[in-house]
Amino acid sequence: MNLTVATPHAIGRPGYSALLPCQPDSVRRARAFVSNVLQTWGIGDLVDDGEVVVSELLTNVIDHTMCAMAKVVIEHCPDGVVRIEVVDNSYVQPQMQEGDAAEESGRGLFLVAALSWRWGCAEHDWGKSTWAELKALAMASSAPNPVPKSENVR
Structure with a gap:
């Protein structure tokens, strides 16, 4: 069994x-x-959505790139926002697949979009980072959504 070591920023x-x-x-x-991390920060209401989001983002890297390693990053942003990011050295951009909701695969980014406040992919010289931002329930109910759910950043 490999040990996952969390490194604080x-x-x-x-x-x-x-x-x-x-x-x-x-x-x-x-x-x-x-x-x-979410439990440690006292925002357990985001655990279920955060687990699905990181699962889908990392599965995309595993299934659609040839990367040996990926970095998972979680940050506590202002206004109750949590950013979950998967970083890899591939330039293959994630794409939402058109298809039937009953399909067993190809719905990952639809789930990410549905569960997150906003999400996107940033291209870098060394690869890309695909991210999603979630809002804690107390913050999400009181704040308007000024940014579209899907936002590709280049």
């Missing part, structure tokens, strides 16, 4: 990151990582 927003091999077992470890 030294500068910037409060957060943690974990480097995981791109293999199916890492999805379970990423879910536990996100769950533990």
Whole structure:
């Protein structure tokens, strides 16, 4: 069994990151990582959605790239927002698949879009980062949604 080591951010927003091999077992470890961080921060109402989001983002990397490793990042942003990000060295952009809701695969980004306040993909010189932002229930009910759910950042 490989150990997932959470590394706290030294500068910037409060957060943690974990480097995981791109293999199916890492999805379970990423879910536990996100769950533990959210519980530690006292925002357990985001655990279920956060686990689904990180599962879908990491599964996309595992299934659609040739990356050996991916980094999972979770940050506590202002206004009750939590950013979950999967970073890899592939330039393959995630694409929403058109299809039937009853299909067993291809719905991952639809789930990410449905569960998140907003999401997107940022291209970098070294690869990409695909992210989703969730709002804690207390904040989500009182604040308007000024940004579209899907936002591709380049």
